[in-house]
Amino acid sequence: MLQIAAVGLICAVLSLAVRSYRPEFSVYISIACGLLLFAMIITQLEDVISYLRRLLDSAGSAGVYFPVLLKVLGIAYITDFSAQVCRDAGENGIASKVEMAGKILIFCAALPVFTSLIRMLEILLNI
Secondary structure, rough: OOOHOOOOOOOOHHHHHHHHHOOOHHHHHHHHHHHHHHHHHHHHHHOOOOOOHHHHOOHHHHHHHHHHHHHHHHHHHHHHHHHHHHHOOOOHHHHHHHHHHHHHHHHHHHHHHHHHHHHHHHHHHHH
């Protein structure tokens, strides 16, 4: 955790120092910092995902929704990162559009779950 905080602080100071001379490089530093921080935590994410996969494999049919959950989480994180980079570049309009696209993609990814829930409700109501 300290390493992540240190990288974040160093990148923030570096970005502020560069911004007064070359503002366009400040965005590049922000992107590089985000990618570096993601690379630092990816191993921890792999451990969590493998644990959840083992847990859901033992759950039987409930494990069917796990890939959808991972896809939705991935879309949400990538969308948020992209929108923050757009905001750092001063493009708030583009950031809003990226967020809207992410919401639509999350809805599309979760649609099979909604469909199966509706089918289950139909079965229960017909009994």
